[in-house]
Amino acid sequence: MTTSSAPGKIYLFGEHAVVYGEPAVPCAIERRARVTVEQREDSHLRVHADDLSLDGFTVEYSGATDTAPDIDVSESLIQAAMGYVDAAVRQARDAADAPDAGFDITIESDIPLGAGLGSSAAVTVAGIDAATRELGVPLEPAEVADRAFQAEYEVQEGQASRADTFCSAVGGAVRVEGEDCRAIDAPDLPIVVGFDGGAGDTGELVAGVRELRETYGFAADTVAAIGDIVREGERSLADEDVERLGELMDFNHGLLEALGVSSRSLDNMVWAARDAGAYGAKLTGAGGGGCIVALDDSEETETALRFTPGCEETFRAGLDREGVRLEEQ
Ligand SMILES: Nc1ncnc2c1ncn2[C@@H]1O[C@H](COP(=O)(O)OP(=O)(O)O)[C@@H](O)[C@H]1O
Numbered sequence: 337m338t339t340s341s342a343p344g345k346i347y348l349f350g351e352h353a354v355v356y357g358e359p360a361v362p363c364a365i366e367r368r369a370r371v372t373v374e375q376r377e378d379s380h381l382r383v384h385a386d387d388l389s390l391d392g393f394t395v396e397y398s399g400a401t402d403t404a405p406d407i408d409v410s411e412s413l414i415q416a417a418m419g420y421v422d423a424a425v426r427q428a429r430d431a432a433d434a435p436d437a438g439f440d441i442t443i444e445s446d447i448p449l450g451a452g453l454g455s456s457a458a459v460t461v462a463g464i465d466a467a468t469r470e471l472g473v474p475l476e477p478a479e480v481a482d483r484a485f486q487a488e489y490e491v492q493e494g495q496a497s498r499a500d501t502f503c504s505a506v507g508g509a510v511r512v513e514g515e516d517c518r519a520i521d522a523p524d525l526p527i528v529v530g531f532d533g534g535a536g537d538t539g540e541l542v543a544g545v546r547e548l549r550e551t552y553g554f555a556a557d558t559v560a561a562i563g564d565i566v567r568e569g570e571r572s573l574a575d576e577d578v579e580r581l582g583e584l585m586d587f588n589h590g591l592l593e594a595l596g597v598s599s600r601s602l603d604n605m606v607w608a609a610r611d612a613g614a615y616g617a618k619l620t621g622a623g624g625g626g627c628i629v630a631l632d633d634s635e636e637t638e639t640a641l642r643f644t645p646g647c648e649e650t651f652r653a654g655l656d657r658e659g660v661r662l663e664e665q
Pocket residue numbers: 369385386387388416417418419420443444445448449450451452453454455456457459536537538621622
């Protein structure tokens with residue numbers, strides 16, 4: 337039996353634009369997904385996911401085509417849930433040259449689903465790490481990242497950057513531009529997250545930006561301007577200039593809003609944080625609903641978010657300098 341965990345992330349800058357080759361800077365946060373795998377005698381997969389619905393569920397199957405129908409959850413939820421797990425298992429089987437390996441898999445996660453905190457990447461990264469270790473072929477974090485990207489790319493039908501998976505695998509702050517992925521230095525940032533309890537559809541939101549970008553030159557310019565913000569943001573990060581970082585996050589949020597990926601509740605939370613004196617605030621991840629990230633060393637932003645209509649949860653999320661790690665073997 338092997339358990340690995342991997343962190344979720346927030347985007348300081350650059351989501352969406354990173355899909356078109358602009359740089360992005362995500363940071364791993366201290367919220368993790370833990371995946372436990374145990375090799376079976378047969379080639380079946382039995383997956384237990386506690387967090388997918390209020391009750392959690394278990395599904396046993398031997399492949400994507402013959403999902404066992406004897407459980408009380410919709411087919412689409414199973415497909416959505418199993419996509420990443422299936423793809424992670426395919427990567428592990430491939431890495432170990434063990435095409436028939438079967439597993440009992442348990443997923444536990446502190447990362448809300450579809451909320452912009454990279455739950456899919458954390459589950460995929462931790463899953464590949466645990467399954468390859470279980471098969472006796474532990475991989476370096478960079479290789480876990482590469483395989484997790486292939487898995488996400490497959491599930492998201494070509495609409496994925498390397499940002500989430502690389503960040504989750506190596507931890508800390510990272511910079512991703514196309515295939516160029518590297519860890520960068522960052523100070524401990526006073527990160528506050530606000531969560532509206534909802535989720536956005538990453539594929540749909542990415543497709544929306546793609547269409548705007550193809551329709552209007554100024555939308556393409558907006559995407560390019562986000563790239564400029566990221567490059568400026570990297571300098572502020574190196575200078576540890578938190579005030580400037582906040583200003584650039586505000587600017588980045590404005591451009592994401594213009595690209596149509598914000599929502600009323602995300603905007604409300606962003607404004608609540610700014611009014612409370614945060615250095616800056618923006619949505620994180622695909623948008624549409626889910627989380628915002630703000631920088632504030634005082635308690636003011638958390639207090640304000642607690643009283644903001646539409647905000648369901650707020651928490652401080654320290655930068656997690658550790659990426660994927662073995663928990664137990
Ligand atoms: N705890 C979990 N157990 C099983 N699958 C999960 C878990 N958390 C996330 N996932 C998978 O990740 C998907 C959400 O990923 P995505 O839409 O990219 O949003 P995000 O990565 O921002 O959370 C879920 O639909 C599910 O397939």
